[in-house]
Amino acid sequence: MENKLSKALEELTAAKNFAVGNDLVFVPEFKESCTELFKGKVYTEGEITYCDRFDDPILRYAATWAAKEAVYKALKQLDPSPIGWKKIEITREKISGQPGVTIHRNGKQPNISLSISHDGDYVWAVALIERQP
Secondary structure, eight states, rough: OOOHHHHHHHHHHHHOEEEEHHHHEEHEEEEEEEOHHHHHOOOOOOHHHHHTSSSSSSSHHHHHHHHHHHHHHHHHOOOOOOOOOOEEEESSSSHHHOEEEEEOOOOOHHHHEEEEEEEEEEEEEEEEEEEEO
């Protein structure tokens, strides 16, 4: 299994068949900027509903923001055309479940792997997008 994974990673790296993006959010600073106006411009209805389910939703808003930023950074390496924040939707099938990504624009949905982590005052997200032929 480890050899297969190493070989797959080597093939991806050699051919540059992927783009990667990441983002780090300092939650105390983010909390100051996470206004209702910001939420309305950045988050989809589904994302707001998910974040507001929690007693302290700011951590979820920060995590979702970091994920959107990571996906955005990876997307821009593959396609420089503009994309709005609400066109990048972070989804979860269940509370605290594995995150997914839906890109709301015409064309084929890219294959995106997303990971979100938080520790103390920081949230980090990384996105890996496979280049489409």
